[in-house]
Amino acid sequence: xxxxxxxxxxxxxxxxxxxxxxxxxxxxxxxxxxxxxxxxxxxxxxxxxxxxxxxxxxxxxxxxxxxxxxxxxxxxxxxxxxxxxxxxxxxxxxxxxxxxxxxxxxxxxxxxxxxxxxxxxxxxxxxxxxxxxxxxxxxxxxxxxxxxxxxxxxxxxxxxxxxxxxxxxxxxxxxxxxxxxxxxxxxxxxxxxxxxxxxxxxxxxxxxxxxxxxxxxxxxxxxxxxxxxxxxxxxxxxxxxxxxxxxxx
Amino acid sequence: xxxxxxxxxxxxxxxxxxxxxxxxxxxxxxxxxxxxxxxxxxxxxxxxxxxxxxxxxxxxxxxxxxxxxxxxxxxxxxxxxxxxxxxxxxxxxxxxxxxxxxxxxxxxxxxxxxxxxxxxxxxxxxxxxxxxxxxxxxxxxxxxxxxxxxxxxxxxxxxxxxxxxxxxxxxxxxxxxxxxxxxxxxxxxxxxxxxxxxxxxxxxxxxxxxxxxxxxxxxxxxxxxxxxxxxxxxxxxxxxxxxx
Numbered sequence: 001x002x003x004x005x006x007x008x009x010x011x012x013x014x015x016x017x018x019x020x021x022x023x024x025x026x027x028x029x030x031x032x033x034x035x036x037x038x039x040x041x042x043x044x045x046x047x048x049x050x051x052x053x054x055x056x057x058x059x060x061x062x063x064x065x066x067x068x069x070x071x072x073x074x075x076x077x078x079x080x081x082x083x084x085x086x087x088x089x090x091x092x093x094x095x096x097x098x099x100x101x102x103x104x105x106x107x108x109x110x111x112x113x114x115x116x117x118x119x120x121x122x123x124x125x126x127x128x129x130x131x132x133x134x135x136x137x138x139x140x141x142x143x144x145x146x147x148x149x150x151x152x153x154x155x156x157x158x159x160x161x162x163x164x165x166x167x168x169x170x171x172x173x174x175x176x177x178x179x180x181x182x183x184x185x186x187x188x189x190x191x192x193x194x195x196x197x198x199x200x201x202x203x204x205x206x207x208x209x210x211x212x213x214x215x216x217x218x219x220x221x222x223x224x225x226x227x228x229x230x231x232x233x234x235x236x237x238x239x240x241x242x243x244x245x246x247x248x249x
Numbered sequence: 250x251x252x253x254x255x256x257x258x259x260x261x262x263x264x265x266x267x268x269x270x271x272x273x274x275x276x277x278x279x280x281x282x283x284x285x286x287x288x289x290x291x292x293x294x295x296x297x298x299x300x301x302x303x304x305x306x307x308x309x310x311x312x313x314x315x316x317x318x319x320x321x322x323x324x325x326x327x328x329x330x331x332x333x334x335x336x337x338x339x340x341x342x343x344x345x346x347x348x349x350x351x352x353x354x355x356x357x358x359x360x361x362x363x364x365x366x367x368x369x370x371x372x373x374x375x376x377x378x379x380x381x382x383x384x385x386x387x388x389x390x391x392x393x394x395x396x397x398x399x400x401x402x403x404x405x406x407x408x409x410x411x412x413x414x415x416x417x418x419x420x421x422x423x424x425x426x427x428x429x430x431x432x433x434x435x436x437x438x439x440x441x442x443x444x445x446x447x448x449x450x451x452x453x454x455x456x457x458x459x460x461x462x463x464x465x466x467x468x469x470x471x472x473x474x475x476x477x478x479x480x481x482x483x484x485x486x487x488x489x490x491x492x493x
Contacts, residue, residue, distance in 0.1 A: 146328070148324040151301070151306050151324055155305060156322075156345045156346065157305065166345070167330065247373045247375065
């Protein structure tokens with residue numbers, strides 16, 4: 001208990017302090033409540049709209065999880081391919097880097113035109129946001145395996161596949177989780193941006209509706225939900241990392 | 250005793266043309282079965298390269314290498330898979346080559362018990378001391394091939410007391426499995442304590458400068474290092490390795 005308090009206490013204290021200062025400032029009359037609502041009003045909006053927020057959150061969470069899962073598969077695949085073949089690395093690496101220079105917000109309307117208002121364009125947005133950090137993390141991670149471990153496997157006449165499976169992939173796991181943590185922070189943003197451009201349901205489109213109807217309390221409430229969903233996703237990744245990398249403890 | 254390893258005119262050159270680097274030149278040596286041979290030499294004399302050639306990790310540029318089977322190889326740093334427990338690390342030889350020796354769980358546990366490591370079976374390498382990790386790495390090499398062990402400065406990172414304990418432990422292991430051992434070391438006293446024969450390598454490109462029969466009694470005890478024979482060997486080896 002004390003250990004957890006020491007770990008999370010400082011952050012919780014800062015959050016409480018910020019909320020307290022914010023509440024005092026917002027209710028003191030110094031700020032316009034139409035621009036900056038008090039945290040208590042944001043909480044009220046959350047409670048009043050909880051059913052609608054929940055339905056839209058489920059949609060965004062589904063898009064995020066499907067997109068992140070696909071990004072993990074694609075990133076893992078490309079990471080291994082890039083590591084295994086110098087020729088494929090030369091062929092794909094510039095394309096992968098170039099793909100990251102395209103502003104993804106500009107791609108969202110195109111995806112909407114190509115794939116419509118359904119799940120697909122949002123999932124693709126999440127994949128585009130997330131797969132690059134995973135690809136690079138996997139490719140670099142596979143390269144970080146200790147050369148002495150590789151030598152031991154070579155001395156046993158292990159095949160390339162055995163070396164990959166026994167040494168390189170487990171050695172890449174810490175790098176993979178670092179990439180996954182970055183991707184997890186991007187994933188919800190990807191889904192929300194995709195929805196913002198055009199969707200029938202989701203936190204992004206709900207946020208846009210709230211902004212257009214000047215419901216500032218609801219806008220802040222939705223931003224809070226987006227942050228909480230992102231934190232929950234990163235927290236899940238941290239738990240998975242702790243479980244799978246128990247040997248590092 | 251029949252020959253376990255025969256090297257004839259082994260040369261190893263890295264790279265080609267102007268950027269080539271000769272690591273070994275015309276190395277010939279024989280290792281008899283159940284013999285312990287130590288390779289000693291200054292940095293850059295190609296000791297580790299020679300061991301890697303015998304282990305099959307690298308290919309010689311020229312010369313012939315005759316060896317039956319694939320030896321168990323232990324590099325300088327503890328080379329355990331950090332994500333596997335001690336017991337899982339010892340399963341590695343069985344995972345790589347089905348039908349390897351003593352890879353069943355009962356056999357592994359018995360081996361751990363025989364060498365006082367059973368209580369660490371479920372521990373990850375990070376929880377073990379450097380000496381313990383190297384013991385597990387040696388047992389893994391034995392599980393791969395107990396007949397022939399290749400050791401690349403296996404005790405270099407350890408303190409002097411642990412090193413002496415590990416040297417005795419290695420000799421016990423070698424006696425139990427009647428292993429042939431080819432061991433690289435920087436330590437003159439370690440070479441005298443362990444070896445039947447010491448090959449002294451000269452600076453790059455590595456070549457054999459001296460071959461020296463140790464001739465101390467077996468089983469080897471620390472007190473053997475205080476004998477006149479050991480003292481003379483130490484002086485001779487020091488003279489060959491550190492020219493006046």
